[in-house]
Amino acid sequence: xxxxxxxxxxxxxxxxxxxxxxxxxxxxxxxxxxxxxxxxxxxxxxxxxxxxxxxxxxxxxxxxxxxxxxxxxxxxxxxxxxxxxxxxxxxxxxxxxxxxxxxxxxxxxxxxxxxxxxxxxxxxxxxxxxxxxxxxxx
Numbered sequence: 001x002x003x004x005x006x007x008x009x010x011x012x013x014x015x016x017x018x019x020x021x022x023x024x025x026x027x028x029x030x031x032x033x034x035x036x037x038x039x040x041x042x043x044x045x046x047x048x049x050x051x052x053x054x055x056x057x058x059x060x061x062x063x064x065x066x067x068x069x070x071x072x073x074x075x076x077x078x079x080x081x082x083x084x085x086x087x088x089x090x091x092x093x094x095x096x097x098x099x100x101x102x103x104x105x106x107x108x109x110x111x112x113x114x115x116x117x118x119x120x121x122x123x124x125x126x127x128x129x130x131x132x133x134x135x136x137x138x
Contacts, residue, residue: 031138034137035118036103037102040130043127049074049080055121060084079095
């Protein structure tokens with residue numbers, strides 16, 4: 001059985017194989033795609049905000065995105081999160097140095113060269129494994 005779940009408007013959960021027809025999208029045009037990057041076994045995650053912000057902005061540029069603004073936050077005792085708002089939508093990251101792991105989300109309403117930016121980040125993070133999942137929204 002496929003255990004990927006869909007939440008309907010009242011919060012009920014349905015496995016995709018049992019999803020009622022009304023829970024499916026009725027949009028004629030999908031507004032965009034969410035690209036999820038999971039970076040594991042990272043040996044060199046940035047530990048300071050400025051460094052992470054610089055690398056995220058460079059990755060956005062490499063993908064063809066146009067940065068508008070960015071906000072980053074450092075957690076105590078460790079871990080960083082941030083978002084680069086791009087004209088195309090947003091590019092976010094959350095790091096867990098205690099697990100040598102980072103999660104990156106790119107939402108875009110247009111075509112992006114996400115592989116270039118994600119590979120750049122994998123190199124910077126010293127990631128031994130990068131898993132990318134694409135979700136069409138709408």
